[in-house]
Amino acid sequence: MTSAESQREALHHIAALRAESTAQRPTETELMARPKVVEVDHLDFSFGSRQVLYDINLDVRAGEIMVIMGGSGSGKTTLLRHLVGLMPPQPGKVKLLNKDMGSLKPNELLDLKRKIGVAFQFGALFSSMTVAENVKLPLRELTDLGEKTMDIMANLKLEVVNLSGFGGLMPAALSGGMVKRASIARAIVMDPKLLFLDEPSSGLDPVVSSALDDLILKLREAMDISVVVVSHDIDSAFKIADRITVLDQGHILAIERVEAIRNSTNERVQNLLNRRSVEAEVDPAEYLRRLTGD
Numbered sequence: 449m450t451s452a453e454s455q456r457e458a459l460h461h462i463a464a465l466r467a468e469s470t471a472q473r474p475t476e477t478e479l480m481a482r483p484k485v486v487e488v489d490h491l492d493f494s495f496g497s498r499q500v501l502y503d504i505n506l507d508v509r510a511g512e513i514m515v516i517m518g519g520s521g522s523g524k525t526t527l528l529r530h531l532v533g534l535m536p537p538q539p540g541k542v543k544l545l546n547k548d549m550g551s552l553k554p555n556e557l558l559d560l561k562r563k564i565g566v567a568f569q570f571g572a573l574f575s576s577m578t579v580a581e582n583v584k585l586p587l588r589e590l591t592d593l594g595e596k597t598m599d600i601m602a603n604l605k606l607e608v609v610n611l612s613g614f615g616g617l618m619p620a621a622l623s624g625g626m627v628k629r630a631s632i633a634r635a636i637v638m639d640p641k642l643l644f645l646d647e648p649s650s651g652l653d654p655v656v657s658s659a660l661d662d663l664i665l666k667l668r669e670a671m672d673i674s675v676v677v678v679s680h681d682i683d684s685a686f687k688i689a690d691r692i693t694v695l696d697q698g699h700i701l702a703i704e705r706v707e708a709i710r711n712s713t714n715e716r717v718q719n720l721l722n723r724r725s726v727e728a729e730v731d732p733a734e735y736l737r738r739l740t741g742d
């Protein structure tokens with residue numbers, strides 16, 4: 449894509465993000481008719497003698513938001529790291545955009561990396577560079593665009609995530625929610641087909657977290673991307689997901705649409721949902737204290 453095309457596309461994204469969201473969840477039939485953009489086939493993984501993933505099979509469809517949930521230590525991050533190519537590739541186990549991650553030549557892997565965006569837990573911005581420099585990193589590493597074009601593209605993506613004008617600041621000057629949005633700007637700066645988000649709402653209060661959910665939904669709509677989100681946050685998963693994958697001690701317990709997970713009769717799925725009410729319920733008095741700083 450030329451830089452002019454890319455800029456035109458970004459302006460189109462900004463206009464779409466400003467429009468009211470009208471998206472409905474696709475039906476099961478609609479979803480299953482779409483091509484697979486992620487395919488995991490009988491994936492096992494062990495750290496030394498400790499097996500942490502057991503026979504994982506899942507797919508993500510074009511334009512879908514798939515949320516991967518599970519208790520602490522259930523294997524979510526390990527699975528995500530396999531999906532984005534950070535674990536030793538195993539032929540035939542993980543395919544992204546129809547490419548087998550385990551049998552790509554280095555230049556093919558680079559080509560694939562240009563089509564995926566990743567935002568890791570805690571935002572993971574480099575504290576020694578400005579927000580705009582952070583957003584430009586993938587462009588610097590994966591393209592040979594000129595400095596001016598990179599500046600324009602970074603600024604457009606900052607505008608997409610509502611951080612216009614904050615590019616010159618250092619990450620330490622941003623709030624938690626702004627850091628998350630900046631890391632999303634970095635993840636989408638190459639206009640990826642696939643976006644991976646690791647715990648986007650961790651550490652955020654419910655209001656900021658809900659705004660981030662809205663941003664993820666609108667990004668999917670405006671950019672026509674598929675999104676895989678690893679999350680502990682059940683409310684967020686119910687809001688944004690088309691389907692939810694539930695991991696339990698390295699095993700897939702369920703891959704279902706939101707309503708089916710909500711109404712699941714599986715005791716372990718229900719345990720996970722109920723744990724939310726104990727672990728994640730916000731005490732209104734505590735929330736008010738945090739807001740007012742008292």
Ligand SMILES: Nc1ncnc2c1ncn2[C@@H]1O[C@H](COP(=O)(O)OP(=O)(O)OP(=O)(O)O)[C@@H](O)[C@H]1O
Pocket residue numbers: 495498500518519520521522523524525526527
């Ligand atoms: N580098 C490692 N070496 C050995 N064991 C590891 C390593 N990384 C993770 N594990 C173990 O693998 C299991 C799965 O970990 P993983 O981080 O994927 O879980 P998770 O579901 O993402 O957990 P959390 O929600 O707490 O981040 C855990 O038991 C963890 O202790």
